[in-house]
Amino acid sequence: MKAGIVGLPNVGKSTLFNCLSNAKAQSANFPFCTIEPNIGVVNVPDARLEKLEELVGPEKVVPATVEIVDIAGLVKGASKGEGLGNKFLANIRETDAIIHVLRCFDNDNIVHVDASVDPVRDKGTIDVELQLKDLEAVEKKMERVKKSARTGDKAAQKEFEALVKVKDGLEGFNSVRAIDLTDDEQEFLKPLQLLTSKPILYVCNVDDDSAVSGNAYVDAVKEAVKDEDAEIIILAVGTESDINELEDYEERQLFLEDMGLDEPGSSKLIRAAYKLLNLQTYFTAGVKEVRAWTINIGDTAPQAAGVIHTDFEKGFIRAEVIKYDTFVELGSEAKVKEAGKLGVEGKEYIVQDGDMMNFRFNV
Numbered sequence: 001m002k003a004g005i006v007g008l009p010n011v012g013k014s015t016l017f018n019c020l021s022n023a024k025a026q027s028a029n030f031p032f033c034t035i036e037p038n039i040g041v042v043n044v045p046d047a048r049l050e051k052l053e054e055l056v057g058p059e060k061v062v063p064a065t066v067e068i069v070d071i072a073g074l075v076k077g078a079s080k081g082e083g084l085g086n087k088f089l090a091n092i093r094e095t096d097a098i099i100h101v102l103r104c105f106d107n108d109n110i111v112h113v114d115a116s117v118d119p120v121r122d123k124g125t126i127d128v129e130l131q132l133k134d135l136e137a138v139e140k141k142m143e144r145v146k147k148s149a150r151t152g153d154k155a156a157q158k159e160f161e162a163l164v165k166v167k168d169g170l171e172g173f174n175s176v177r178a179i180d181l182t183d184d185e186q187e188f189l190k191p192l193q194l195l196t197s198k199p200i201l202y203v204c205n206v207d208d209d210s211a212v213s214g215n216a217y218v219d220a221v222k223e224a225v226k227d228e229d230a231e232i233i234i235l236a237v238g239t240e241s242d243i244n245e246l247e248d249y250e251e252r253q254l255f256l257e258d259m260g261l262d263e264p265g266s267s268k269l270i271r272a273a274y275k276l277l278n279l280q281t282y283f284t285a286g287v288k289e290v291r292a293w294t295i296n297i298g299d300t301a302p303q304a305a306g307v308i309h310t311d312f313e314k315g316f317i318r319a320e321v322i323k324y325d326t327f328v329e330l331g332s333e334a335k336v337k338e339a340g341k342l343g344v345e346g347k348e349y350i351v352q353d354g355d356m357m358n359f360r361f362n363v
Contacts, residue, residue, distance in 0.1 A: 202221060301345055
């Protein structure tokens with residue numbers, strides 16, 4: 001599961017990527033600095049993992065991870081191939097969610113492709129390019145489905161109706177995620193991997209003074225996206241990237257405190273991206289290893305077991321479940337068992353975020 005960072009050139013995408021992944025993507029003051037997408041595997045910050053390490057004292061700790069992709073800046077006309085647009089739009093299609101970076105700061109030393117700072121306009125530019133590309137894909141699909149629909153194929157007729165509904169929405173400059181679609185209609189659309197159907201998170205890249213409360217640019221973005229099902233995160237990307245370069249933990253904390261922050265904004269962003277991808281965490285804990293495992297929200301116990309090994313899912317018998325808060329309260333698995341608070345769950349159990357699990361299986 002991958003989240004792609006998108007936006008106009010020079011809004012701070014590669015700097016943000018460096019901040020998140022320490023992968024050192026090239027970052028410079030001119031458009032199209034990034035051409036090939038950079039991919040970083042980023043640890044998901046989780047205080048629960050630190051607490052489990054403290055209680056269990058394992059030989060190693062393995063955090064959950066999420067993949068972040070730095071995609072080159074899009075420009076007006078990208079849907080028609082401008083500025084290597086076709087290549088960059090294809091990169092977005094391969095991701096599962098979008099992190100849209102918007103420039104919300106003034107700085108005469110950093111050029112803007114449109115010569116002025118206006119994050120709402122910038123958002124609109126990207127939205128239109130993605131919508132136009134989706135419209136192109138939908139119209140092509142309609143041509144193929146129309147023939148079958150005319151022959152009386154009921155499934156094809158329903159698919160054609162769904163495509164018409166989406167086409168009308170896109171022509172009204174609505175992203176697919178904002179169109180009211182039934183589950184069946186969404187199933188018809190899945191193979192198209194429409195760009196504007198992907199869940200989205202907006203990152204307002206601000207100056208240091210605006211890192212806590214935002215500014216007028218951020219207020220304008222909030223107003224522009226109020227009807228979207230989307231989260232907004234405020235981040236002073238350049239400064240956070242500089243802080244990340246510091247090796248001394250206490251020095252980093254001092255810088256954050258000076259900005260009025262209790263933790264790096266990048267940590268909040270990583271967790272938000274994890275949630276955006278519909279992911280959650282369960283834990284296994286022993287003296288050899290404490291590990292955070294990544295699963296989809298809504299996964300059953302056998303599906304969660306299969307993340308460790310496919311044999312665990314095939315031969316699943318039961319799951320032994322301890323709630324994280326219970327483990328922290330009592331301090332050990334032995335004490336949880338003594339208190340009668342070890343749950344035994346079957347194949348239908350829906351795993352909850354933070355569950356601590358052992359699996360019994362037989363292959």
